Amino acid sequence: MKSRPVHNQEDLKNKIILEAKSILAEQGLSALNVREIAKRSECAVGMVYKVMKGIDDIILHVNANTLDDLHVLLKKGKGSNKPAETKVCKLANAYVNYHKKNSHLWRALFEYHYDEDFVPPPFYDKKIEAIFSTIEEVLLPIMNDNADKAYTTARVLWAGVHGICSLSLCGALSRVKIRSEKELIDKLVYGCLLSAKES
Numbered sequence: 632m633k634s635r636p637v638h639n640q641e642d643l644k645n646k647i648i649l650e651a652k653s654i655l656a657e658q659g660l661s662a663l664n665v666r667e668i669a670k671r672s673e674c675a676v677g678m679v680y681k682v683m684k685g686i687d688d689i690i691l692h693v694n695a696n697t698l699d700d701l702h703v704l705l706k707k708g709k710g711s712n713k714p715a716e717t718k719v720c721k722l723a724n725a726y727v728n729y730h731k732k733n734s735h736l737w738r739a740l741f742e743y744h745y746d747e748d749f750v751p752p753p754f755y756d757k758k759i760e761a762i763f764s765t766i767e768e769v770l771l772p773i774m775n776d777n778a779d780k781a782y783t784t785a786r787v788l789w790a791g792v793h794g795i796c797s798l799s800l801c802g803a804l805s806r807v808k809i810r811s812e813k814e815l816i817d818k819l820v821y822g823c824l825l826s827a828k829e830s
Contacts, residue, residue, distance in 0.1 A: 644682045646672045652693045652736070659735040660743060663690070687749045690739060697736045698758040704729055705765045715772045720820045722766060723792045724813060730796040737796070763789070773824055784827045791819045 650671040654663050665686060669676045683689050708721045730737040745751075766785040767778070774780040795815055798804040804812065 640682050648692045651689050687745045694740050702762050718769045723816045723820050
C-alpha cells in the first residue's frame with residue numbers, strides 16, 4: 632500500500648507561494664527561481680511545475696498575496712472614527728509605509744514583466760479593484776456621494792502616492808526639497824481632495 636504524500640497539491644501550491652514570497656521579500660526578484668523555491672518547499676522541481684504553470688504563475692500568485700496584504704492594511708485604516716480627510720491621509724501613509732518595509736514585494740507588483748502571452752486571471756483584477764473600492768468608500772462622503780468623482784479621485788491619489796514611493800525607492804525624493812515624506816503625502820492628499828470637491 633502506497634504511503635500518502637506529505638502534501639496534497641493544494642497544500643503544496645500554498646507552500647510554494649509562501650516560500651516564493653519569502654525569497655522575494657528577503658532578496659528580490661533576481662533571487663527568485665524554481666530550483667530555490669522547490670528546495671525551500673521540500674519538493675522536486677518537477678512538482679513545482681505540476682502545481683504551478685511556471686515562474687510567471689508563481690509571481691502572479693505572490694503578487695496577489697501582496698495585494699491581499701495591502702487590502703487588509705487599508706481596510707484597517709478605513710475603519711477608524713476620524714474625519715474622512717484624515718482617513719484618506721492615513722490610507723496614503725499606510726501605503727507608503729508598506730512600500731518602505733516591503734520594497735522587494737512592492738517592486739514585484741510593478742516591475743516584474745510577464746511573458747507577452749501571459750494573461751492574468753480575473754481574480755487578480757478583482758483584488759486590485761477591491762483595493763480601489765476601499766479607498767472610494769472613504770472618499771464618497773467627501774465627494775457628496777458622487778461615485779464617479781470618488782472613482783476618479785481614488786486613482787489620481789494612487790498615481791500621486793505611487794509616484795512618491797517610486798521617487799523614494801530610487802533615492803530621488805530629496806530633490807523635491809520638502810521636510811518629510813509624510814508632509815509631501817499630506818499636501819498631495821489635501822490638494823487633490825480640495826480640487827476634486829471644487830470641480
